Amino acid sequence: MKLFSEFGLDTKVLRAITEMGFEESTPIQEKTIPLALEGKDLIGQAQTGTGKTAAFGIPLVSRIDPQEEKIVALIMCPTRELAIQVAEEISKLGRFKGIRSLPIYGGQDIVKQIRALKKKPQIIIGTPGRLLDHINRKTIKLDSVNTVVLDEADEMLDMGFMDDIQSILQLVPSDRHTMLFSATMPENIKRLAKQFLTEPEHVSVIPKQVSAPLIAQAYIEVQEKQKFEALCRLLDMEAPELAIIFGRTKRRVDELSEALQKRGYSAEGLHGDLSQNQRDNVMRKFRDGSIDVLVATDVAARGLDVSGVTHVINFDLPQDPESYVHRIGRTGRAGREGAAWTFVTPREIDHLHFIERVTRHRIARKPLPSMAEAIEGKQRVTAERLIGTINDDNYAEYKASAIQLLEQYDSVQLLAAAMKLLTGDKKEIDIELTPEEPLRAKKRRPDVRNSGRKMPGSYVRDGQGQGGYRRSGDRPYSGSGGGYGDRGRRDSRGGYGGGGYSGGGRDDRSYRDGERAPRKYDDANRKPKPTNSDFVNN
Numbered sequence: 402m403k404l405f406s407e408f409g410l411d412t413k414v415l416r417a418i419t420e421m422g423f424e425e426s427t428p429i430q431e432k433t434i435p436l437a438l439e440g441k442d443l444i445g446q447a448q449t450g451t452g453k454t455a456a457f458g459i460p461l462v463s464r465i466d467p468q469e470e471k472i473v474a475l476i477m478c479p480t481r482e483l484a485i486q487v488a489e490e491i492s493k494l495g496r497f498k499g500i501r502s503l504p505i506y507g508g509q510d511i512v513k514q515i516r517a518l519k520k521k522p523q524i525i526i527g528t529p530g531r532l533l534d535h536i537n538r539k540t541i542k543l544d545s546v547n548t549v550v551l552d553e554a555d556e557m558l559d560m561g562f563m564d565d566i567q568s569i570l571q572l573v574p575s576d577r578h579t580m581l582f583s584a585t586m587p588e589n590i591k592r593l594a595k596q597f598l599t600e601p602e603h604v605s606v607i608p609k610q611v612s613a614p615l616i617a618q619a620y621i622e623v624q625e626k627q628k629f630e631a632l633c634r635l636l637d638m639e640a641p642e643l644a645i646i647f648g649r650t651k652r653r654v655d656e657l658s659e660a661l662q663k664r665g666y667s668a669e670g671l672h673g674d675l676s677q678n679q680r681d682n683v684m685r686k687f688r689d690g691s692i693d694v695l696v697a698t699d700v701a702a703r704g705l706d707v708s709g710v711t712h713v714i715n716f717d718l719p720q721d722p723e724s725y726v727h728r729i730g731r732t733g734r735a736g737r738e739g740a741a742w743t744f745v746t747p748r749e750i751d752h753l754h755f756i757e758r759v760t761r762h763r764i765a766r767k768p769l770p771s772m773a774e775a776i777e778g779k780q781r782v783t784a785e786r787l788i789g790t791i792n793d794d795n796y797a798e799y800k801a802s803a804i805q806l807l808e809q810y811d812s813v814q815l816l817a818a819a820m821k822l823l824t825g826d827k828k829e830i831d832i833e834l835t836p837e838e839p840l841r842a843k844k845r846r847p848d849v850r851n852s853g854r855k856m857p858g859s860y861v862r863d864g865q866g867q868g869g870y871r872r873s874g875d876r877p878y879s880g881s882g883g884g885y886g887d888r889g890r891r892d893s894r895g896g897y898g899g900g901g902y903s904g905g906g907r908d909d910r911s912y913r914d915g916e917r918a919p920r921k922y923d924d925a926n927r928k929p930k931p932t933n934s935d936f937v938n939n
């Protein structure tokens with residue numbers, strides 16, 4: 402592994418990298434940074450959570466002159482949350498060099514964005530729809546842009562952004578430097594690359610061998626009606642530090658987050674029908690740990706990076722294998738371990754096997770956690786909280802009443818009652834969710850093992866990656882259950898005030914969660930590929 406100090410980077414950029422806690426480059430960074438520093442066009446593919454953002458971000462900020470008063474770089478992302486997150490990382494990287502960057506996304510007050518644009522950012526990070534709005538209003542001009550990055554390009558095309566991306570790229574001078582990152586390389590991405598990239602270098606670090614996965618994958622077979630109880634037991638047993646739970650539809654996400662709250666969990670929902678303010682708030686709370694559970698549609702499946710996410714739970718099976726890989730890739734990032742659990746109803750087992758075949762990874766079957774395991778988990782966490790409070794030594798004012806109580810009651814009795822209170826147990830509250838229909842494969846799945854299809858590979862970690870690029874001072878994730886109240890390092894990304902009203906609203910396309918445009922692949926040579934239309938929501 403190459404150290405960042407060995408790339409010959411500007412000292413200010415290197416300082417920023419060091420302050421972010423990075424020492425060693427990840428494989429995609431090692432390959433991409435030297436090429437991009439030279440201005441070579443490239444197509445990058447690497448597993449989830451392996452630092453693709455810094456792979457393009459570092460050379461990007463390195464090549465920009467802080468004196469520049471025009472927009473010289475443009476980064477396009479599929480979702481608003483991702484635009485905000487990438488902007489945050491770019492701003493950290495460019496901080497000491499004095500680089501100005503700005504996220505531009507739908508749902509945020511356009512007047513506020515226009516005001517921010519007056520501060521002359523050099524880098525714009527945006528979703529295609531809103532970017533085009535600004536271009537049409539002439540509040541963003543692209544004639545000085547010399548670098549373009551397309552992050553999650555395949556997802557942007559799947560969302561129907563092809564026309565917007567093409568219109569935008571046609572406005573950027575053609576002697577630019579272009580970098581395209583994509584999890585998969587379907588024909589439409591190849592075509593886009595051919596049209597807009599110049600002799601691109603293809604940088605792919607997707608190991609073929611399945612070994613030493615950092616994400617432990619398991620599934621539980623469960624009836625639709627039992628899913629919620631199963632979820633509560635799983636959360637109790639595993640005691641995640643932070644968890645993301647994926648539901649199939651917006652209604653599902655709303656019902657599920659509400660139900661979890663009723664049962665005493667600290668959970669909130671995220672989907673495309675919420676206002677931008679609500680979305681920003683939920684993400685902020687999740688990032689700073691004021692909620693432990695994020696319930697989301699696939700809008701959160703791609704790219705989101707929140708440190709401390711130890712668990713991903715697929716409450717509903719995802720539509721396709723790609724979605725599965727991206728969803729579970731929200732954990733097990735940057736050399737850390739993670740756990741991914743998937744609920745499968747009996748009628749969906751075939752679909753699960755299909756996902757296993759495409760991802761070339763066996764998903765272990767696990768039994769439904771027993772009531773005893775759930776209780777044990779919950780009590781362990783409660784005990785840890787109590788002990789943590791003792792260690793903090795900040796409870797003197799409670800001592801007098803404790804002594805008084807001990808005169809009247811037995812100590813075990815008292816402590817047991819206090820623990821019951823602390824667990825916040827609300828098992829007695831009945832919950833009923835609207836059932837979702839099972840996902841089923843309509844016809845026999847083709848064997849796609851030999852289709853040459855490239856999956857983003859969190860499931861195919863190369864064993865050596867383990868810990869190879871852990872941040873300095875990081876503590877490895879210590880198995881399930883541990884560390885309640887010990888949030889470890891947590892990015893305090895926040896501070897992105899969402900505006901009120903949404904302007905042009907073109908981006909709304911990106912948030913049709915659960916009803917995304919069907920994927921189109923027209924490469925005659927490819928083996929049949931799953932498309933959403935292959936599955937029936939019957």
Ligand SMILES: Nc1ncnc2c1ncn2[C@@H]1O[C@H](COP(=O)(O)OP(=O)(O)OP(=O)(O)O)[C@@H](O)[C@H]1O
Nearest residue numbers: 423425426427449450451452453454704706735870
């Ligand atoms: N060299 C490094 N050393 C340690 N941590 C790193 C390094 N590079 C990036 N990271 C951290 O790793 C995490 C994942 O990075 P990033 O979000 O860029 O991954 P990604 O490859 O884009 O994943 P996805 O495919 O899910 O979008 C981030 O928290 C980032 O700060």
Ligand SMILES: [Mg+2]
Nearest residue numbers: 453454552704
């Ligand atoms: Mg990413």
